[in-house]
Amino acid sequence: DIQMTQSPSSLSASVGDRVTITCRASQSISSYLNWYQQKPGKAPKLLIYAASSLQSGVPSRFSGSGSGTDFTLTISSLQPEDFATYYCQQSYSTLATFGQGTRLEIK
């Protein structure tokens, strides 16, 4: 199975900060990488697909980049509603796998 490792596992930041979350795959996955946001008690929500494509309706302060094994999710200016847990997920393999998650907290 392809292992996905996110860093950091948790992060404290303030409204207005620029934040970057990293996801590393155990082997090359080209651009088969998606990012999701999950708030407590809610289902995950798709933010970015195919490494860098913004899902319809998602604010433009979210962006994704990378290919191969290293990927990043960037939030350009944190808003109060962005405090949540973020997951990366690879779809290169027929057996999808997620990163362990990054919890973004208010400083």
Added chain:
Amino acid sequence: EVQLVESGGGLVQPGGSLRLSCAASGFTFSSYSMNWVRQAPGKGLEWVSYISSSSSTIYYADSVKGRFTISRDNAKNSLYLQMNSLRDEDTAVYYCARDSETGTPYSWFDPWGQGTLVTVSS
């Protein structure tokens, strides 16, 4: 509006069985592959199973292979997960999630249902 609604969760003893359902609406269900994803309490997301639009292709995570069976009924716009030989570690919220449209080179999960809680305990 695209909507997925799971049902069928509950409390079951170890070794028992449960069948989850996911009712789809607002899109052409028969055109999309579907997935089950679970989340143990306080833990991360774990993909469980995939079924193609015509049911011709099915995949399972190693952790559930041989115990869980995914199926669908396109006439009823419904997805199912039959879970047998349940273990304590199967306790989780189970989400159904639509895959990207058939024919696209990339795959992603969107949208997701609200989830149904399965608790395996004696």
